Amino acid sequence: MSTDSGSGRAVRSRATMAVTMGIIIIFGMMVAFTPGILVVLIGGMLPAMAALVTDRSDYRLAGLTIAAMNLAGCMVYLPQVWDRGNSLAAGVAVLSEPWPWAVMFMAAAGGWALLWIGPLFARFVVAAVIDVERRRLERIQANIVAEWGRGVIDG
Amino acid sequence: MVDLNTPAAVCDNAVTHAFPAWRTAGGEGGPLVALLCTPDLPQRLKATVRLKGRAMASTLTLVDSGIARYTPEIGRRFTLFLERPAGARVAPANADRWQAMSENDVVEHVVGPLLDALSAFHREGLVHGGVRPDNLYFSAGRPSAVVLGEGLSTPTGAMQPVAVETIQRGQAISAARGEGSKAVDFYALGATLALLLRGSDPMAGQPPEQIVAAKIRDGSYRVLCHGLRATPSMMQLMRGLLEDEPELRWGRAHVEKWLAGTSVPTPNAGRAKLPPLKFADGQHDTPAALAHAFANHWRDAAKLIRSDALGDWLKHRPEHRGAALDIQALLERDAQSRFADEELTARVIFRLDSSGPLRYRGLALMWDGTGPGLAAVMAEGKREKLDAFAALFGSGLHLDYYDHALRGSTTPPRDRGTLRAQEKNAAQQLPGFGLERALYDLNPDLPCRSSLVGDRWVAAVEDLLPALDALAIRQLPAGDPMDDHIAAFIANRLNLTTGNELTGLAAPSTRMHVKRLAMVAMLALVHHRRGQPTVPNLAGWLAARLTPVVDQIKNRDRRKQMQDRITQVALTGDLSRLLKVAADPGLRKRDEAEFEAAKRRYGAAKQRIHYITYDRGYRERMINTVGTRIATGLAVAILVLTTAAVVFTDGI
Numbered sequence: 001m002s003t004d005s006g007s008g009r010a011v012r013s014r015a016t017m018a019v020t021m022g023i024i025i026i027f028g029m030m031v032a033f034t035p036g037i038l039v040v041l042i043g044g045m046l047p048a049m050a051a052l053v054t055d056r057s058d059y060r061l062a063g064l065t066i067a068a069m070n071l072a073g074c075m076v077y078l079p080q081v082w083d084r085g086n087s088l089a090a091g092v093a094v095l096s097e098p099w100p101w102a103v104m105f106m107a108a109a110g111g112w113a114l115l116w117i118g119p120l121f122a123r124f125v126v127a128a129v130i131d132v133e134r135r136r137l138e139r140i141q142a143n144i145v146a147e148w149g150r151g152v153i154d155g
Numbered sequence: 156m157v158d159l160n161t162p163a164a165v166c167d168n169a170v171t172h173a174f175p176a177w178r179t180a181g182g183e184g185g186p187l188v189a190l191l192c193t194p195d196l197p198q199r200l201k202a203t204v205r206l207k208g209r210a211m212a213s214t215l216t217l218v219d220s221g222i223a224r225y226t227p228e229i230g231r232r233f234t235l236f237l238e239r240p241a242g243a244r245v246a247p248a249n250a251d252r253w254q255a256m257s258e259n260d261v262v263e264h265v266v267g268p269l270l271d272a273l274s275a276f277h278r279e280g281l282v283h284g285g286v287r288p289d290n291l292y293f294s295a296g297r298p299s300a301v302v303l304g305e306g307l308s309t310p311t312g313a314m315q316p317v318a319v320e321t322i323q324r325g326q327a328i329s330a331a332r333g334e335g336s337k338a339v340d341f342y343a344l345g346a347t348l349a350l351l352l353r354g355s356d357p358m359a360g361q362p363p364e365q366i367v368a369a370k371i372r373d374g375s376y377r378v379l380c381h382g383l384r385a386t387p388s389m390m391q392l393m394r395g396l397l398e399d400e401p402e403l404r405w406g407r408a409h410v411e412k413w414l415a416g417t418s419v420p421t422p423n424a425g426r427a428k429l430p431p432l433k434f435a436d437g438q439h440d441t442p443a444a445l446a447h448a449f450a451n452h453w454r455d456a457a458k459l460i461r462s463d464a465l466g467d468w469l470k471h472r473p474e475h476r477g478a479a480l481d482i483q484a485l486l487e488r489d490a491q492s493r494f495a496d497e498e499l500t501a502r503v504i505f506r507l508d509s510s511g512p513l514r515y516r517g518l519a520l521m522w523d524g525t526g527p528g529l530a531a532v533m534a535e536g537k538r539e540k541l542d543a544f545a546a547l548f549g550s551g552l553h554l555d556y557y558d559h560a561l562r563g564s565t566t567p568p569r570d571r572g573t574l575r576a577q578e579k580n581a582a583q584q585l586p587g588f589g590l591e592r593a594l595y596d597l598n599p600d601l602p603c604r605s606s607l608v609g610d611r612w613v614a615a616v617e618d619l620l621p622a623l624d625a626l627a628i629r630q631l632p633a634g635d636p637m638d639d640h641i642a643a644f645i646a647n648r649l650n651l652t653t654g655n656e657l658t659g660l661a662a663p664s665t666r667m668h669v670k671r672l673a674m675v676a677m678l679a680l681v682h683h684r685r686g687q688p689t690v691p692n693l694a695g696w697l698a699a700r701l702t703p704v705v706d707q708i709k710n711r712d713r714r715k716q717m718q719d720r721i722t723q724v725a726l727t728g729d730l731s732r733l734l735k736v737a738a739d740p741g742l743r744k745r746d747e748a749e750f751e752a753a754k755r756r757y758g759a760a761k762q763r764i765h766y767i768t769y770d771r772g773y774r775e776r777m778i779n780t781v782g783t784r785i786a787t788g789l790a791v792a793i794l795v796l797t798t799a800a801v802v803f804t805d806g807i
Contacts, residue, residue, distance in 0.1 A: 061783045061787045062786075064787055064791075065786045065787045065789075066790075068790035068791050068793070068794040069794070071794055072790075072793050072798070075794070075797045075798050075801045076797070078801065079801055110793075111786075111790055114785075115782075115783065117786070118781075118782035118783055118786035118787075118789070119778050119779055119782030119783075120782070121782065121785055122777075122780075122781035122785055123778050123782075126781055129777070130767045130768070130774070130777075133763075133767055134764050134768060137764045138760075140756070140760050141757055141760050144753050144760075145757070147710060147712070147753065148709050148710060148711070148753045148754075151750070152753050152754045152757045
């Protein structure tokens with residue numbers, strides 16, 4: 001048991017290491033080849049970073065939702081940086097305007113909105129799923145009674 | 156060939172019915188009479204085997220015997236085929252008066268022939284046990300030499316009136332008088348002579364206990380011969396034969412001498428009397444008289460017994476001091492662990508009169524007459540007497556009496572261990588045991604008395620299965636093919652003392668499957684040990700009674716399969732296979748284990764339904780999880796669409 005959990009921790013540790021190394025490599029390549037985009041993403045993705053850091057849920061789905069929406073808001077301004085030569089100055093120029101900040105942060109806020117709306121829809125979905133599950137279990141019970149008689153119920 | 160339409164009144168009696176019979180074509184000899192024996196009482200089978208086909212002097216010859224089938228109303232009966240008497244009965248049956256015989260006729264036609272007859276029996280080591288006026292037949296017209304009738308169709312002496320029985324045997328239940336001895340036959344001869352000379356029974360109409368009390372008080376000779384007018388020689392013969400002390404009673408040699416006219420001394424026992432002791436409604440001056448009074452008033456005897464008066468009374472004569480000491484020892488035991496009044500009374504009675512029967516709560520049984528006595532009481536069916544028998548076997552009283560009755564006797568004792576085992580069987584209140592078991596243990600030749608096969612004379616256990624099979628030929632009977640009698644009969648014949656076959660039969664009605672399976676097991680045991688006869692009707696009957704056993708199988712498909720297999724096997728009539736299919740412990744074990752697993756599966760599903768339906772926490776967690784996944788999915792979709800739009804519209 002302890003051996004299993006120990007090897008599990010080692011696997012997770014190696015995965016985290018690989019992700020970190022990947023981020024560092026990507027970060028390094030972006031510093032070298034797309035400094036403008038990097039600057040816009042650093043500034044525009046601040047809400048996503050905050051969400052990912054504070055999210056303690058399994059798989060950090062809430063953080064991922066906000067990050068995805070936040071990234072979608074940043075994507076709108078990346079062509080402008082690309083068109084201006086993808087330099088550090090081009091990135092700073094985009095960030096010097098208020099609208100890009102508003103769009104990127106509002107997109108992140110859209111992620112929060114989705115997290116609020118999702119459970120409202122989920123309520124109907126879950127009711128349907130539970131109903132299906134209950135019917136399946138009742139069918140199993142009926143089969144058991146048919147095979148063994150009502151004696152199985154008394155037990 | 157037997158003519159059942161015309162009873163042969165000449166040989167009929169209260170329990171054995173006689174019909175005219177003829178030998179089969181080619182058979183030599185004259186006409187016969189068939190005696191259809193009652194299944195309620197045991198017959199003297201060993202004596203029957205020895206006497207069959209042998210011409211005994213001055214006795215109706217037993218030509219043949221065996222179990223014969225009659226009409227459905229009569230069923231099968233053990234039958235004795237006797238030579239039909241040529242003349243009439245000397246005295247009609249159950250009559251108080253008849254034509255008296257002259258002394259000359261008695262000497263000429265009765266004494267000699269009966270002496271020859273009894274001598275022949277005694278040479279064979281047999282007691283006749285049936286010498287009485289209505290069991291004598293003239294060999295031709297009246298008067299002529301008499302021939303003696305049969306004494307085999309019932310236990311020895313069972314048909315004898317108290318008048319012709321000794322004091323001791325006269326006190327016993329008529330079927331429980333035991334085998335007796337030569338002296339008993341000679342007493343009956345003396346009493347018969349007295350009655351024939353009188354032409355009447357001087358004690359007719361008197362209750363048996365009164366006749367016995369008179370014989371004890373006055374002596375048999377005085378009771379039977381009082382007022383009889385006969386020559387001194389004839390009176391001497393009767394005095395010799397009616398002597399109440401068996402050792403002093405005349406026997407064959409004395410009578411032969413008397414017939415030859417030689418002088419024979421008359422016995423004179425003398426009577427050592429004690430001072431009168433008052434008990435119940437009389438004064439008693441001998442231990443035997445007091446014992447008889449105790450037996451007749453057993454509810455009132457304990458008070459006198461527990462006082463010092465009884466011991467003091469006995470010590471008046473030296474010959475009774477042994478009995479006094481014995482009773483004193485008994486009372487010391489009583490002081491430590493008190494006997495029930497009736498048990499104490501019984502124990503004192505046979506200490507006062509060890510040659511008499513065991514007298515307990517209205518029962519009176521000679522030491523070797525318990526079995527036939529029980530058969531008679533069971534046929535009578537009186538609850539009070541049956542309860543007395545049950546208490547008798549449960550108290551150890553019977554063994555104590557047995558030891559006292561045979562103390563100093565030359566009679567070879569029965570195996571005491573067997574007797575103890577039989578008492579143990581009788582004392583158990585389980586099917587296969589109890590009084591029914593005692594009935595068959597103590598009467599090894601008695602046919603099964605179950606109401607199911609009562610008219611089929613099932614004497615051997617191998618006849619039981621065909622007899623039960625015949626009951627189910629037309630339609631299946633409503634009840635079980637097993638009752639207490641059948642269980643006890645099988646247990647006796649197969650010598651079963653313990654085991655599942657018997658204990659299972661005692662299962663309560665709530666465990667009917669155990670009871671029914673035990674029933675099949677017991678019949679299958681008979682089937683297995685006795686040649687495995689094919690009994691398809693009985694098997695079908697049992698199969699129908701096995702529903703509670705089949706219902707114990709929980710799985711419906713498996714249950715149906717078992718029912719089908721039982722039905723199929725029943726058609727073969729093989730009870731051993733039927734038991735194998737019905738019992739099948741492996742199948743039951745597997746079924747039980749799978750049933751438990753099914754119960755657990757059902758319970759788990761029930762718990763899960765309750766959980767997903769009513770647990771609010773579970774529902775909320777599901778909603779949050781699913782909601783978050785929906786949000787994440789939508790966000791990723793929006794990201795993908797936005798990226799696609801940017802790429803395709805701006806062409807990064």
